[in-house]
Amino acid sequence: ILFNTFADNTQNISYLRYIDLVTTLAFAQTMFSWSDKDRDGKITYDEFIGILAFMK
Numbered sequence: 001i002l003f004n005t006f007a008d009n010t011q012n013i014s015y016l017r018y019i020d021l022v023t024t025l026a027f028a029q030t031m032f033s034w035s036d037k038d039r040d041g042k043i044t045y046d047e048f049i050g051i052l053a054f055m056k
Helices: 002-006 015-035 045-055
Strands: none
Touching: 002 015, 015 045
8 A cells, every 4th residue: 555655557666756665664663663662563553643643
């Protein structure tokens, strides 16, 4: 789904859009690790919603 957000109508993705996609994924991973306070690889639903709100 995320790839489709960055791809054009022919399902191709330009280099700049690819870099944007990779940056978005890295940011999401960073936000997840900051939210995972007990480092068990899980976050709560409220923390997930907080990440989504922050990313918008």
